[in-house]
Amino acid sequence: MMLDSFLIRAALAGLGVALAAAPLGCFVVWRRMAYFGDATAHASILGVALALSFDVSVFAGVLAVSLAMATTVSTLSGRGYAMDTLLGVLAHSALAFGLVAVSFLQGIRIDLMGYLFGDILAVGKPDLAMIWGGAAMVLALVAWRWSALLTATLNPDLAYASGIDPKREQMVLTLALALVVAVAIKVVGVLLIAAMLIVPAAAARPFARTPEVMAVMAAVIGGVSALGGLQAAFVFDTPTGPTIVCVAAVLFAVASLIDLIRRAVA
Template sequence: MSLLDDFLVRAALAGIGVVLAAAPLGCFVVWRRMAYFGDATAHAAILGVALALAFQVSVFSGVLVVSLLMAVTVSGLTNRGYAMDTLLGVLAHSALAFGLVAVSFLQGVRVDLMAYLFGDILAVGRLDLAVIWGGAVLVLGLFWWRWSALLTATLNPDLAYAAGIDPRREQLALTLALALVVAVAIKVVGALLIAAMLIIPAATARPFAATPERMAFAAAAIGALSVLGGLQASLFWDTPTGPSIVCVAALLFALSSGAQVVVHRLRG
């Protein structure tokens, strides 16, 4: 009997694969204040699911294509007369609404919307694992290759220009990475919770990380702890697994915030 025959092992590996990709990306989402951008890309995933089922292609392919289109659209419409939060709000909710309506038109196709909205990590198979870890390797490879350029463009665009780095190109690289993470994560935590797994571990790690690199590693560790804790809580209390993972991440954030307050008072 193979270790991967155990559904809990597959679920844990899938969750860890997602957080390894989401951790460094989530740090950039926090630094760039792109939380709503993550929501918009994740909500577009439901439209990708509907199109994939309609054209009988893999859900991963459909979600990836639509998420990429959303990412490129947002990047292209930036600074075109609309406030960013307004633009992202329109695109996020429109994409989700069109996706849900499109699913209702599918004939002869049984669609478990709850699985796509909130994830179904316990149903992850070997092929899903290969897709998740393949995506994680690509995202981590991007950050290994472009970390310095991405960081410079994020912290000081003027310095980036002086160093020959195009901040818009680095922004596009981040949006493409975000689309890939959304595509591989939809099976684990679902479209409505992907943004939470991007933001919460990074926000939890931020107060205690002295460098950007430490923040990324700490966010990955917090994300992995959230996955394992959420799986355990789901089994113990028979709760939905995807939301349970996010709940554990939120509790860790609350503990982090409380510890930060205590440290400040002790220093004061």
């Protein structure tokens, strides 16, 4: 069977994460929420430790803790706390507590580097089903709320006038973000999830005429980064998760250069 090849499974896993992260990454860029994604991703290592401690699915543990972190940040952000300070404290504290919690696990063999930087080559068929199932949920959620999310992002006052509650849309984004973190942890790891959210969307931004085009372009760039990174890691024998992000960064640099030349000529 085709899925018996670990490289095919890895490629499909990378594409699944790219599809899930692309539209959400656009909202992260538009709302300047890069640190928000970072804090949610860093908290997920605590979810891994709790899941292994209580012998439940790592996906469920990561999703629960990521959702709790994202909800906490959303709740506290409007209560007099400086957002960058709040996110810095929560992100690094959650990562530190997660790493300490992992060290207390007795009798459980855990590949910490795999969770921190991803282990896409070890993706199995159940992982693949979870990744694509999670990606489908994220895409369905964002497609369902697309117009409301866009209005709340561009103009909260207009959203209120249109009967849209920006706080509710923020919670939809929060749920989608937690899902993406849970889906992506196996592919690029805790420390690189935010990069897969932000870099493809940022690379697509200069060339997109509409928000919808930007989301599609971000998905294409994310997919190319995943497949290109997988190929480069295979050829150069480098860590796969970081190599995927390196390819995305190169594509961003090329896109920025093209945009600069275009502006200079115009």
